Amino acid sequence: MRMQLLMQASLKGSRQVDLTFYNSSMKKVVHAACPHDCPDACGVLITVEDGRATRIQGDPAHPVTRGFLCAKVTKYLDRVYSPDRVLYPMRRVQPKGQGKGDASDFTRISWDEALNEIATRLRKTSDEFGPEAILPYSYAGTLGMLNNTGMAHRFFYRLGASQLDRTICATAGGDALITVLGRKLGTEPEQFRHSKYIIAWGANIHGNNVHLWPFIEEARRNGAKLVVIDPYKTRTARCADWHLPINPGTDVALALAIMHVIINENLYDADYVSRYTLGFEELKQRVQEYPAVRVAQLTGIAAADIEKLAREYATSRPAVIRVNYGVQRAQNGGMAVRAITMLPCITGSWKEVGGGLQLSTSGAFPLNKEAIERPDLMLKSPLGRAARIINMSELGKALTQIDSPPVKAIFVYNSNPAVVAPNHNDVVRGFLRPDLFTVVHEQFFTDTAQYADILLPATTFFEHKDLQPSYGHYYLQVSNPAIAPLGECKSNTELFAELAQRMGFTDDCFRQTEDEMIDAALTSTQPGWLEGVTRERLEAEGHIRLKFGEGPFLPYAQGNFPTPSGKAELLNERLTSQGLDPVANFVAPSESRHAEKAQHFPLELLSRKADNFLNSTFANLSSIQKMEQPELLEMSASDAQPRGIREGDWVRVFNDRGEVRLRAHVNGAVQPGVVATRLTWASLSPSRKSINALTSETLTDIGRGATFYSCLVEVEKESS
Ligand SMILES: Nc1nc2c(c(=O)[nH]1)N[C@H]1C(S)=C(S)[C@@H](COP(=O)(O)OP(=O)(O)OC[C@H]3O[C@@H](n4cnc5c(=O)[nH]c(N)nc54)[C@H](O)[C@@H]3O)O[C@H]1N2
Ligand SMILES: Nc1nc2c(c(=O)[nH]1)N[C@H]1C(S)=C(S)[C@@H](COP(=O)(O)OP(=O)(O)OC[C@H]3O[C@@H](n4cnc5c(=O)[nH]c(N)nc54)[C@H](O)[C@@H]3O)O[C@H]1N2
Ligand code: SF4
Ligand SMILES: [Mo]
Secondary structure, rough: OOOOOOEEEEEOOEEEEEEEOOOOOOOOEEEEEEEOOOOOEEEEEEEOOOEEEEEEEEEEOOOOOOOOOHHHHOOOHHHHOOOOOOOEEEEOOOOOOOOOOHHHHEOOOOOHHHHHHHHHHHHHHHOOOOOHEEEEEEOOOOHHHHHHHHHHHHHHHOOOOEEEEEOOOHHHHHHHHHHHHOOOOOHHHHHHHOOOOEEOOOOOHHOOHHHHHHHHHHHHHOOOEEEEEOOOHHHHHOOOOEEEEOOOOOHHHHHHHHHHHHHHHOOOOHHHHHHEEEEEHHHHHHHOOOOOOHHHHHHHOOOOHHHHHHHHHOOOOEEEEEHHHHHHHHOHHHHHHHHHHHHHHHHHHHHHOOOEEEEHHHHHHHOOHHHHOHHHHHHHOOOOOOOOEEEEEHHHHHHHHOOOOOOOOEEOOOOOOOHHHOOOHHHHHHOOOOOOOEEEEOOOOOOOOOOOOEEEEEOOOOOOOEOOOOOOOOOEEEEEEOOOOOOOOOOOOHHHHHHHHHOOOOOOHHHHHHHHHHHHHHHHOOHHHHHHOOOHHHHHEEEEOOOOOOOOOOOOOOOOOOOOOOOOOOOOOOHHHHOOOOOOOOOOOOOOOOOOOHHOOOEEEEEEOOOOEEOOOOOHHHHHHOOOOEEEEEHHHHHHHHHHHOOOOEEEEOOOEEEEEEEEEEEEOOOOEEEEEOOEEEEEEOOOOOOOOOOOOOOOOOOOEEOOOOOOEEEEEEOO
């Protein structure tokens, strides 16, 4: 698939398009798109000289990227050309868990050997145990549409492998948003500059969504107020006008209390509510159970502050909420997002430029997923039906408990489950099973790679082509390859196309080129907002804004909610069948300060993402490590003192699932009762264990998601 490379140079905003080949001696600038799991989906310009990338910069022409990149991707050349890249296929030679846990446990083999061995093992597993004994495990290493799903989905569907329910990040909030709005749409980032009141709700904008920040700064220069609701004092919180440190997992109560004030003080938009919402009377009744005085006790936020927040939010116009996924990593996170999403529906702020709410914009891209993923291929598999579904947030259980059939082969790509999956100790126990055949396709020798039987080298986005949507803005991009693949790296697309041939899958879709796949993704029977968007245009223009008509995008200004009722569903009876409240209510997470378990493990642990890593990605690069201290456990003085813990002491953080070692940092980042640390590679942490040794496989109320932020622990000073 080394095809002609389309290059683009940006000269004072005008773009020149030229065709050339790899290894051209010319200096050229290639347009790509950052595929990492980040709402910003930046437009990227890569300078290539003599076939080697020499510079990376943000595309100045991209209206959200605006010419800059985050600190980690600014250093991307270090990642692409890192001496630690996996460059060749490898086979394990030391028994799992008995070697050094590094590349010396492996020997180099050819692609031919690797693919033959994988095909043979998968066939054997399928014959002996049925194809559902094979489990693909992938998440968001790349969000480029081709390499995120594409050939891999086709391959595993055709094989009849177990389906993976990809719940580890966003299903609680995403599904909850849909219960109110019908679709994952939200305020476009460019409109934030027009807001007068901005709430960052469980949203670490400075760290995780940095391209929204300049729009917020612009709004603030024009008098807007920024409020942050987060149990952790993020950099965003430190820069804000008002930080409300909330007790973890209590946001649903806060949102209901805000609506209590807004409704009882008649601050809602009666006209908008009556025309465009369903269930306002039921909501009105429900919020009476959430007066500010009661909710103050749950949230730790003073009643007067709750009332002030409600009044300011309802009367400042326009007011916008950036709610991010942090809120929905609590057990009751679905209900929290549901209740927060109701706020602009009762104030009517969806009508205003700079109003509304953003959780995700991903529902706006009408790409032809069926054509890219081909779920129909399951019918051609030996099963002849849809395969069973395994929840990725219960990987530990899947590898150690499930039978009929047990998981006998796991194929990991785009993910590092030996770090990111909850209940790490069970996950590792599963990966150590000698009878489990494990394939890992990776760019680096990650913690998960340590458990591979066959390790395969993967390209980075510098080395392959893709189609890049976004979950934080409304621009679609094509990402062009800038350099030839390093070593013997193959993209996910190439790998699964070749493996399909070895398996004897003759379906035409396994022979599609990247360009044909992109064309297929753009051919929708209902192009809607993609009207007129072609690959050729994307290649020529770099990015294209979805076509919503002229002017700012206001999807719900006149209702038009894509829900079954056509209205914003403040009451959703379909929730009742799932045993949930059809409006919204507060149920304390089973791991929170309100739970019985808190008697033994009284501290709420937030194992957050590092601002300069991306989940576990980047954690192994020395130039990036300098910016983070993931070995720290941040805690308040009032929790440290009674435990005899002082700044810099090594501590044991534990619960009934596991323990890790960290170094105490007694600062003002968290309130009493909360401790915080950052996600990093297990092999790079002091106890060589992921922080997820402490988190559980309990699932969220809505969306079967992971509950990383509902986690109780105790901390004690390490005896010296
Ligand atoms: N630099 C960087 N950027 C990233 C990532 C990264 O790892 N690093 N990850 C990417 C990914 S995968 C995602 S999903 C997005 C997610 O981006 P965010 O949703 O912003 O993700 P989190 O960092 O999990 O959570 C945001 C904030 O929620 C807070 N929080 C935790 N519990 C609660 C609670 O109960 N209530 C409230 N109100 N707040 C709470 C956390 O302290 C955190 O500061 O970011 C993406 N961008
Ligand atoms: N304790 C705790 N745990 C968490 C979270 C948390 O906040 N706290 N966050 C959760 C969230 S929101 C998420 S989204 C998940 C993230 O879970 P993952 O999506 O597994 O995230 P990463 O750790 O970034 O691992 C992605 C891996 O994919 C690889 N990769 C990148 N591009 C490619 C490619 O093109 N091909 C192949 N084959 N591989 C590639 C990268 O090198 C990297 O090792 O983690 C979850 N886990
Ligand atoms: S990680 Fe996010 S902010 Fe950084 S370059 Fe990629 S898309 Fe942009
Ligand atoms: Mo995520």
